[in-house]
Amino acid sequence: MDLPVDEWKSYILQKWSLLPKSIQVTISTAKTLNDLFLHSSLLLQPEDEMFLKRLSGGYLVGKDPDASLFYREKGNKKFQEKDYMGATVLYSKGVSHSGPNSTDISLCYANRSAALFHLGQYETCLKDIVRAQTHGYPERLQPKLLLRKAECLVTLGRPQEASQTISDLESNFAAKPTVSASQFQILQRTLCRVKVKVQEKKNLPEIFPEALTKTFEGVDLREENEQIPCASSSVSLHIDPLKGRYLVATKDILPGELLVKEDAFVSVLNPGEMPPRPHGLENKWDIQVTSGDLHCHRCLRRTLAPVPCDGCSYAKYCSQECMQQAWDRYHSVECSLGALLLTLGVFCHVALRSALLARFEDVDEVIEKLCGEMSKQGICLPESEDPAQILKYDLRGEGEKKDEAVVTPIPGCDINGKYERNYNAVFHLLPHTENHSPEHKFLCALSVSALCRQLEAAGLQAFTTDLKPTKLKAAETPVLCAELNVWGVAMLRHMLQLQCNAQAITTIQHTGSKENLITDTQQVRLATAVFPVLSLLNHSCSPNISVSFIGTIATIRALQLIRRGQEIFHCYVLAKRGLSAGPHESRMGVAERRQKLRSQYFFDCNCPPCERERQRPSAGPGREAFRCHCCRALLQGDDVLSCGGPACMESVSRDLLVSRLQDLQRQVGAAQKRLRNGRLELATQLLLECQSDAKSFLSADHSVVGEIEDTLAQAYAALGDWEKSATHLQESLRVVEVHHGPSSVEMGHELFKLAQVFFNGCAIPEALTTIQKAEKVLLVHYGPWNDEIRELQKMKSCLLDLLPIPGGPKE
């Protein structure tokens, strides 16, 4: 997903392997990215472009009336089954595939408005009704739409507008009796009903939709940093030959304190798993729902009723405003390149968008900078990791300040030492050019070259049609080409930077079916972004901050007490790649973690947990251990494990245990599937078997043991046995604590579930204590403006109402 699709990757690697040795050497030893780009792009042949074109042909990114009809019919089917959510999403897909001002699009909007009406989304329903009308909704169908509009207005407490709609409707009837007799009767009856409601509402004081009064306490920075925008004054920026740039606490910081609140410089929504479809297959159109269907492609906010770009079927937005902004800033160039960008991967897309966004800053200065840095000095000088070079750079100082002891112009900062959150800052992120393999650099360079050729071929004056009148505007084609090369080098640089500097924007997805009364949450990657301030943080496998996202805004909170002078640490892969694959201390062994950091981020981690674990490499079997079937003691060893029990001689091969574990995991998976399908007794039975099997060969702290307990808790909750559910959840909680620590976000989500179970089971004192614990943990990670925290607060006030004596529980 980050990198180009496999077919293009292997095609380019093949091409590389067939290159004459001398050319390979030239490219491998290119001193600057400029040389690398120029040498590589000369090798891009028309047949390579043809191949790439064929690959992108598999993505359906254009408008297609047949697709529109297909999705609308699928949506109607869901609608009949009363699955209004499912119907809404399918109608949205229909909307995306229809051209503007067509009957198709108006029908999709109208049908979506009906589904939204059933979902109680009246405001959104009204918007869709207007959209259906502006795109030419057929006259003969108007009455139904107007009735729905009137009903929405009544429900929203706007009787005047509802009356107006009704009189429009009545004159419509009178003027054009286009509806059939039976339809007319139905409409008449509904109309009467609505009229009665309007009357009732008129007699009541006007009800306004509950005003959203957000309390921004703890959501904004207490005091903004003068040197680093978007950061709090509790941190300061430093540079060190070995560590590079990093942030340090300027005072003692308490857990939960907001340290950074930063909007992404650039972000690209992850397309989700969208395999290119071979042509001619029956099931050409995908009814799978990805995050691209449910989130705005610009602001990333969740939206049930997106509006599509007029030119393509893949870009969708929460509102007309977001669509316009995206169009003005980047989508006018990207629109026709959708399939190519899906083929070349997210990193290439982020690289292009970064370059497009750079146009909105002083273009002359940017170009000058690009040309200057690339040709004169060689591109990686100022931020090279070579300590000697950084020192030289540091000591050079600035003319008039020579008398002061040390002047450090930190890369990415302006002459006043202020770190600017702009293209300059993004440009200065490390590309680690010398660490990437020659093949990888060749792949990136050719992908960017192919993109540049497409930009050129499409006649897109992408980088010259600037907003401000500059001398570039008058530039003729040859200049465009030369300039496109400059931007090509910049995009190549971004592509290489992203491996270490891309930040995944994640979101919490609530899983579990409607029957499951307790929610399960899962962290998923929503978008890939660049945050100049967030990028200043160094890595530790045991970070002291937590990152969360609202739309494209990242917030960083202290996870623990950070003493004045201590460095602020972020766990890179944990947040950058999604939770499950992170090298966080609690999720991966030290060797695996260090390997991951070395291969992706090019450094050897020396953080305290890594040091600790390195000093006692054979610290026993660990948490994910197997146990002896005879005496229950933990087994130790590598390929053959032997029992650590005092008088036991058992030994067993690791392969055997691993395959037994895999069997167990399959069983657990099967039980979870049954649970999802509502076969609760069967699922519980199977889970209890899994539980006893797990006990016989896994340590009590094994993550699979925790998973079984958690699933059992869900099953009992679905059966309404809250007491049993709570018992199992507490077991799961114990395992989560061992793995992730008492103040981890995982612990917070698990405590939230337990609070729900106690709440539903009316165990008031237990519920109140658990709510308090959950709130404390989640507050540190997310701050007060978080759905789960607000849910907890609602539960709490509800429970306090139930308590007999004011003043709370007494002992």
Ligand SMILES: [Zn+2]
């Ligand atoms: Zn939006």
Ligand SMILES: [Zn+2]
């Ligand atoms: Zn478009």
Ligand SMILES: [Zn+2]
């Ligand atoms: Zn480490």
Ligand SMILES: [Zn+2]
């Ligand atoms: Zn034993």
